[in-house]
Structures are given as C-alpha cells and as structure tokens.
Amino acid sequence: MALESLQREGYLVTRLDEVIKWARKNSLWPMPMGISCCAIEMMATASPRFDISRFGSEVMRFTPRQCDVMIVAGTVTYKMSKVVRKIYDQMPDPKWVISMGACASSGGMFRSYAVVQGIDQFMPVDVFVAGCPPRPENLLYALMELQKKIQGEPQLGGGGSGPVHIPEGPAPSTTAQSA
Amino acid sequence: MNNAEIVEILKRHVPASILAVEEFRGDLTVVVRRDDIVRVAEFIKTDSSLAFDLVIDVLGVDMYRPEERFEVIYIIYSLVNKRFLRLKVRLPEDTPTVPTVTGVWPGANWHERETWDMFGIKFAGHPDLRRLYMPEEFEHHPLRKDFPLMGIPDSLPLPRR
Numbered sequence: 001m002a003l004e005s006l007q008r009e010g011y012l013v014t015r016l017d018e019v020i021k022w023a024r025k026n027s028l029w030p031m032p033m034g035i036s037c038c039a040i041e042m043m044a045t046a047s048p049r050f051d052i053s054r055f056g057s058e059v060m061r062f063t064p065r066q067c068d069v070m071i072v073a074g075t076v077t078y079k080m081s082k083v084v085r086k087i088y089d090q091m092p093d094p095k096w097v098i099s100m101g102a103c104a105s106s107g108g109m110f111r112s113y114a115v116v117q118g119i120d121q122f123m124p125v126d127v128f129v130a131g132c133p134p135r136p137e138n139l140l141y142a143l144m145e146l147q148k149k150i151q152g153e154p155q156l157g158g159g160g161s162g163p164v165h166i167p168e169g170p171a172p173s174t175t176a177q178s179a
Numbered sequence: 180m181n182n183a184e185i186v187e188i189l190k191r192h193v194p195a196s197i198l199a200v201e202e203f204r205g206d207l208t209v210v211v212r213r214d215d216i217v218r219v220a221e222f223i224k225t226d227s228s229l230a231f232d233l234v235i236d237v238l239g240v241d242m243y244r245p246e247e248r249f250e251v252i253y254i255i256y257s258l259v260n261k262r263f264l265r266l267k268v269r270l271p272e273d274t275p276t277v278p279t280v281t282g283v284w285p286g287a288n289w290h291e292r293e294t295w296d297m298f299g300i301k302f303a304g305h306p307d308l309r310r311l312y313m314p315e316e317f318e319h320h321p322l323r324k325d326f327p328l329m330g331i332p333d334s335l336p337l338p339r340r
Contacts (some may be wrong), residue, residue: 078335079314085338113330114313114323122337 002048015125024068024094025150026056028143031091033084036074037135038101045136064090069126069146071139075103088123096150098142099125102132120163123146129170142166180228180260188229193219208265209259210258216253216268220283223255223264230259234280237290239298243324248272249300253287254256278279281307297322 030052035043045061046052046060061067064087076084088097093119097128107117119125126149127142134142145164185207186200196215201208211219223231233256238251255264268277279289279302279317289303289311294309299320309315319326319334 024218078337079312081337112328113326113335116337120340122340 004083006071007027020136021151028055028057028069028146028150029059029061029067030057030095031064031070032060033070033072033087034064034074035072035076035080035084036103036104038073041133041136042071042073042139045139047136050136050140052140052143055140056146056160057143060114064088065092065152067091069098069143070095071098071100072119073100073103075108075110079114081116081119081122084119086089086174087121096146097124098124098127098129098139098146100129100139100142101134102130105130108132125162125163127166129166134168136168138166138168180235180262185229185262185264188226189219189223193222205265206265210267210269213268215326216266217278217280217283220253220280224283229257231257231264232284233258234284235263236261237280237294239294239300239322241298241322241324245315246271249275249298250300251277251294251300251336255284275299276301276303277301281305286326294295297321299323 023178032042038086044050052058057069064070069090070088070091072084088095097119099105103110103115104119105125107115109132111117114120127139127146129142131138142164145166149164181201182205186209189197189209196219196282197209198210199210199232201210209219223229223334227318233274235254235256237254238252238254240252242248243249249270249272251268251270253266253268255266256262257264262271270277275298279291280289281302282304288305291305292307292311295302296307296312297320300313302308311319313321314335317335319331321330
C-alpha cells in the first residue's frame with residue numbers, strides 16, 4: 001500500500017528505484033552451479049588474481065536460498081536439467097542467471113541426445129557468455145553487463161529487458177571499465 | 180601361460196561351448212554359445228591354471244546386420260597370470276537376452292546395467308537390471324545404430340520454462 005502511494009507521486013519512486021537497483025547490483029551473491037570445466041574458470045574468477053569481490057560478488061553460497069545470481073558453469077544434461085531448475089526455483093526473487101560457456105549456452109561441442117542444447121530451453125537467462133571455457137575476464141565482464149542490466153531495469157514497476165550476449169575472445173578491458 | 184595354452188585348456192574342458200577362436204596381434208577372443216556363457220565363465224574363473232578372476236568390462240556392440248545383430252563382449256583379466264581374455268556372445272535382434280555373469284564376477288553388475296541401458300540387451304537373472312545413465316522412465320536405447328544422434332523429440336522431458 002505504501003509503495004502504491006509512492007508510485008503515484010512520481011519523483012520519489014524513481015529515486016527509490018535507483019537506490020534499490022544500486023544496492024542490488026553491487027551485492028550480487030552468486031550460486032556457483034559448477035557442473036564441468038567452466039567451474040575451474042569460475043573458481044579462478046574468485047581467486048585473488050581476478051578477484052570477483054571487486055564487483056561485490058565474492059560471497060559464493062552453496063545454498064540457493066541466499067543467492068541472487070546463478071552462474072551455470074558447465075554442460076547441462078537432460079538428467080541434470082531438473083536439478084538445475086529446482087535449485088533455480090529455490091532462489092529468492094529477484095534473481096538472475098548467467099549462462100557461462102558454450103555448453104550451457106548452446107550445448108557446445110556436445111551435440112548429442114543427452115545434452116540440453118542451451119539452458120534457455122528450461123529457464124530464463126540474463127547473460128550468455130561465449131567461450132570454451134570463457135576466461136575469468138569474460139565472466140567478470142558478464143557480471144558487469146548484468147550490473148548494467150539491473151541498473152536499467154525498473155525494479156518497482158516490473159518488466160525487464162532481454163538477455164545480453166558476451167562474445168568470445170578477449171573481453172573489453174575490465175580494468176578500463178571498472179576505473 | 181600363452182594364448183595357445185589357454186585355448187587348449189578351454190577345448191579340453193568346454194569344447195561344446197566354443198564356437199570360434201580368434202587371435203589378433205596377441206589378443207585372444209573366444210566366441211561362446213549364448214546359453215553356455217555362465218558355465219564358461221565359471222570354468223575360467225575357478226580353473227586353477229587359468230584363474231581369470233577379474234572382469235574388466237562388459238560391453239555391447241550393435242553390428243546392425245540381419246543375423247546376430249548384437250554382440251556382448253566380456254573383457255576378463257587374470258591377476259595370477261597377468262593375461263587378458265575376451266569372450267564374445269552373439270545375439271539375435273528379436274531376443275537380445277543373455278544370462279548374467281554377476282553370479283561369477285559380482286563386478287559385472289554395473290557393466291551389464293550399462294549395456295542394458297545403451298543397447299537394450301537383457302541379462303537374464305541380473306539382480307538389479309535398472310538403467311545406469313539414462314533416466315529410468317526413458318524408453319529407448321541410445322547406442323543402437325537406429326537411434327538418431329540428437330535423440331527422439333520429447334522422449335526426455337525438460338522442466339517447464
């Protein structure tokens with residue numbers, strides 16, 4: 001009821017929206033859904049060398065109930081899809097998904113009856129990261145893109161934008177962007 | 180002990196069970212009658228000079244031919260003699276069933292489950308013939324030659340988006 005009255009007033013709602021988005025995007029706790037070799041690069045992203053905590057995402061939690069963003073890092077088979085979806089469903093809203101690497105995004109080199117050809121077939125995805133596996137810089141770039149996306153989303157009014165695609169190869173310099 | 184001696188012992192004790200003997204680059208393969216596989220397995224395990232006591236693998240092959248479409252291959256090792264032996268059973272398409280060897284080598288249990296899962300070859304008398312890799316409600320056998328590479332649509336349901 002309080003929120004509705006704020007929305008009618010206009011000005012205060014937009015500013016409150018900005019504060020909520022700012023708070024959310026700088027404290028994205030990841031759910032490390034590491035299910036094959038991409039997980040190694042995801043771990044490297046959390047290591048001191050790449051330091052994911054620069055972006056407020058160092059708190060990897062192994063319970064979905066404390067997570068904001070699921071990083072699906074690896075090959076998802078049909079058998080595993082039920083598990084991934086169940087863990088995603090257990091995450092509290094608002095929640096986001098990064099599809100890390102070729103396998104999660106498209107099945108990758110596993111063009112076979114057993115592998116889901118892209119996890120967007122059974123769950124919503126916010127950022128796709130190319131690469132096999134992507135380098136830690138690419139994952140950090142995906143996280144920054146997700147932060148940008150969250151900053152651009154209306155949080156109180158609902159709605160949202162489509163997925164972001166991170167191309168393969170050297171990511172645009174993360175040091176330059178974060179400066 | 181060399182391959183000739185192994186063949187000689189087999190021919191002396193279980194001559195009626197052996198259909199063919201093949202040797203390729205030192206690897207010995209013995210084709211066994213389907214109904215006699217347990218008897219032969221029992222013999223080569225318990226015979227003190229052969230002592231084939233370890234099952235390395237049990238696998239299937241889809242030869243995709245009109246007669247005797249499937250083959251089951253048992254790769255057996257003797258820890259005593261440090262030698263391999265390959266047993267082979269040929270199965271027709273309409274009754275792809277072979278007696279289980281889990282009573283002889285308990286280690287064959289999961290190998291036979293895998294072969295059932297992938298090829299649909301039944302192992303009669305197996306204590307727990309469930310699928311090993313695919314979901315239990317799956318109805319096909321993916322390593323058969325007539326199974327399409329990308330699977331059969333809707334045979335593996337995904338969670339709802």
